[in-house]
Ligand SMILES: *[C@@H]1O[C@H](CO)[C@@H](O)[C@H](O)[C@H]1NC(C)=O
């Protein structure tokens with residue numbers, strides 16, 4: 001069916017692969033190729049993201065033609081990443097899926113997106129080290145930590161990490177991934193992608209979406225959460241992102257909350273991911 005185009009995809013282990021799809025193929029054709037390359041059955045949790053011509057990070061729409069979304073595929077690297085973070089990783093059926101989630105958590109820790117207190121950070125790194133080098137050996141563990149940076153503040157946590165790694169003797173890589181997810185999913189910043197916004201008073205905040213609903217953050221602290229059950233409608237008008245709540249007789253909360261985002265495009269990108277998140281977890285239940 002016509003000419004082929006080559007598209008480069010960066011995987012969660014940072015390797016890159018080139019896939020060939022027909023010029024008229026929808027996003028799903030590429031996504032399916034990536035999943036079958038990985039032998040991944042539970043692909044639904046993942047997505048392909050890229051920087052579009054407006055310099056915004058967006059998700060490849062699986063239903064629309066690839067070339068309608070990416071004008072110059074030669075210049076673009078798509079990234080295969082986790083798109084939907086379930087509240088409970090025991091919903092994940094396969095070891096491979098948990099492995100890919102563990103890689104995503106490793107990325108989020110390294111770039112400072114997944115923040116947590118020192119004990120949790122040290123414990124998470126200890127599980128990563130166990131999965132990478134196996135049972136504890138002090139010299140080897142120290143060397144590995146010197147050669148690999150898993151979290152920004154790693155140097156100050158060396159002793160703690162070593163202390164935890166020591167306790168994980170006998171734990172297989174799959175068990176380490178499981179433990180990593182078990183700790184990560186309880187963290188406030190787990191799976192959170194911050195979208196900058198301001199409230200009516202001009203205070204800088206961030207909006208995010210989770211399986212449970214829309215979240216509001218100040219820095220890395222959650223200051224508000226709107227459960228899907230309380231949200232009547234999400235919409236945007238120019239730069240304004242609007243959350244219309246269901247009437248609640250027990251509170252004097254305003255009916256519609258308003259946030260300012262950087263541009264209409266920012267609102268639209270966030271709105272779309274909210275709609276997708278809601279649909280995904282509603283289907284799930
Ligand atoms: C660190 O955070 C975890 C998860 O939020 C919590 O369970 C734990 O009690 C905290 N530890 C300390 C020392 O604050």
Ligand SMILES: *[C@@H]1O[C@H](CO)[C@@H](O)[C@H](O)[C@H]1NC(C)=O
Pocket residue numbers: 212225227228229
């Ligand atoms: C949000 O809704 C879920 C069920 O959809 C419920 O389990 C949870 O307790 C609710 N959270 C709040 C803060 O109301």
